[in-house]
Amino acid sequence: DxxxxxxxxxxxxxxxxxxxxxxxxxxxxxxIDLNPNGRYVTVNGLLQHLLGRLPKKGSQARIDDILFTVDEMQGNKPVRISVNRSD
Known part of the structure; x- marks a missing residue:
């Protein structure tokens, strides 16, 4: 499912x-290594660090060639995130 x-x-x-x-x-x-110092456990934690604030719908953050886009929120937590790697 x-x-x-x-x-x-x-x-x-x-x-x-x-x-x-x-x-x-x-x-x-x-x-790929997204978390070289091991400080973040979840994608949400990493996103919050990259953005410097709580993510919201439509928020985007990039690490090298990886783009994260928040597609869906539940309260103040991202529940669905698109991850796109550019060639």
């Missing part, structure tokens, strides 16, 4: 992730 999955691969460069997805899981999918 895709609705229950933490990471859904759309194609080789595009994913939909839940905000509480662990960074380690996403790093494994993307084969």
């Amino acid at each position: 895709p609705a229950k999955e933490m990471i859904v691969r759309i194609d080789k460069n595009n994913f939909i992730v839940k905000g509480d997805t662990e960074i380690d899981e996403l790093e494994e999918c993307l084969n």
Whole structure:
């Protein structure tokens, strides 16, 4: 059931992730180190750090060639985030 999955691969460069997805899981999918000092446990924590504030719908943040876009919020927490890798 895709609705229950933490990471859904759309194609080789595009994913939909839940905000509480662990960074380690996403790093494994993307084969990249997003969290070199290990300070963040979830995608939401990393996003908040990158933005310097609480994310909101439409917020975008980038690490190297990876773009995070907040697609859906539940209260003040992102619950659905697009992750796109540019070629």
